[in-house]
Amino acid sequence: MDLESYIRALPKAELHLHIEGSLEPEMMFALAQRNGVTLPWDSVEATRAAYAFSDLQSFLDLYYAGAAALIHERDFHELAMAYFARAHADGVVHAELFFDPQTHTERGIAFETVLDGLERACQEAQTRYGISSRLILCFLRHLSEDEGFATLEQALPHLGRIHGVGLDSSEKGHPPSKFTRLFARCRDLGLHVVAHAGEEGPPAYIVEALDLLQVERIDHGVRAAEDPALMARLAREQVPLTVCPLSNIKLCVFDRLEQHNLRQLLEAGLKVTINSDDPAYFGGYVGQNYLETAIALGLSRAQLKQLARNSLEASFVPEALRSPWL
Numbered sequence: 397m398d399l400e401s402y403i404r405a406l407p408k409a410e411l412h413l414h415i416e417g418s419l420e421p422e423m424m425f426a427l428a429q430r431n432g433v434t435l436p437w438d439s440v441e442a443t444r445a446a447y448a449f450s451d452l453q454s455f456l457d458l459y460y461a462g463a464a465a466l467i468h469e470r471d472f473h474e475l476a477m478a479y480f481a482r483a484h485a486d487g488v489v490h491a492e493l494f495f496d497p498q499t500h501t502e503r504g505i506a507f508e509t510v511l512d513g514l515e516r517a518c519q520e521a522q523t524r525y526g527i528s529s530r531l532i533l534c535f536l537r538h539l540s541e542d543e544g545f546a547t548l549e550q551a552l553p554h555l556g557r558i559h560g561v562g563l564d565s566s567e568k569g570h571p572p573s574k575f576t577r578l579f580a581r582c583r584d585l586g587l588h589v590v591a592h593a594g595e596e597g598p599p600a601y602i603v604e605a606l607d608l609l610q611v612e613r614i615d616h617g618v619r620a621a622e623d624p625a626l627m628a629r630l631a632r633e634q635v636p637l638t639v640c641p642l643s644n645i646k647l648c649v650f651d652r653l654e655q656h657n658l659r660q661l662l663e664a665g666l667k668v669t670i671n672s673d674d675p676a677y678f679g680g681y682v683g684q685n686y687l688e689t690a691i692a693l694g695l696s697r698a699q700l701k702q703l704a705r706n707s708l709e710a711s712f713v714p715e716a717l718r719s720p721w722l
């Protein structure tokens with residue numbers, strides 16, 4: 397079996413996917429036209445050409461601009477259905493989707509519009525593709541903790557439809573400690589908790605996410621490699637890292653995929669997973685992330701199988717329900 401088919405056949409979970417980051421330029425333009433929204437670019441081609449990023453912030457500026465095309469419930473539904481079709485083709489059996497309500501409520505879109513559209517797609521993905529899914533509400537860390545509390549307030553009537561919370565957007569200068577009270581409240585409400593840490597920020601942010609936010613997974617986490625004591629802890633505690641190799645190259649966290657430390661993290665015994673982050677912006681969905689990383693780092697098939705198994709074990713699906721995949 398060739399490598400691509402081998403990867404596709406591995407049952408896998410995607411645990412680090414921003415649904416707004418799966419908005420392909422073609423859909424962005426179609427929605428903008430349908431909704432009468434003006435985008436900062438003239439064409440699909442010009443949009444793609446603008447996807448040359450120097451760091452996280454240079455990406456986020458475009459990502460928030462593109463999200464302005466999403467207005468109605470059906471837009472969020474179409475967006476997520478397009479993602480599920482791609483995920484299914486890549487052998488994804490379970491997906492935990494991040495969504496950024498503040499990006500939309502700030503523009504006057506109702507919280508329920510976003511949630512209803514995404515949830516309807518999650519239900520349809522189950523019946524159409526047999527993909528199970530969960531929604532994880534991400535707080536934007538460049539905003540204040542009080543703004544996060546206001547968003548949590550809007551989420552309260554819908555907690556049965558929201559599985560967990562995360563922390564995303566501009567990392568540097570916005571340490572996890574800024575959100576200690578908010579995450580404590582979310583844990584009290586029974587929500588799962590994760591956070592982006594150690595993508596651009598220092599290893600100390602990963603330690604804060606673990607100790608202060610008490611997260612169950614670290615999103616990215618690649619800068620853990622700079623701190624041997626933290627590496628030992630992550631291996632000992634088997635804290636899952638949701639690594640996104642193509643994202644890290646596009647955002648210049650590593651210069652080239654051959655220099656990525658995913659294999660080093662895996663061989664140090666950390667519970668590493670492979671994910672796509674914002675596939676419409678970073679040049680590949682989860683299967684492409686597996687494939688390009690396998691080639692660049694010379695991963696064995698046993699290592700690829702381990703990565704896929706890690707993703708299922710690191711998911712928020714209860715252990716008793718994972719057996720059909722393992």
Ligand code: HPA
Binds near residue numbers: 417459567674
């Ligand atoms: N990092 C931080 N925030 C984000 C990302 C990311 O990779 N993608 C979307 N929001």
Ligand code: ZN
Binds near residue numbers: 414564615
């Ligand atoms: Zn991310």
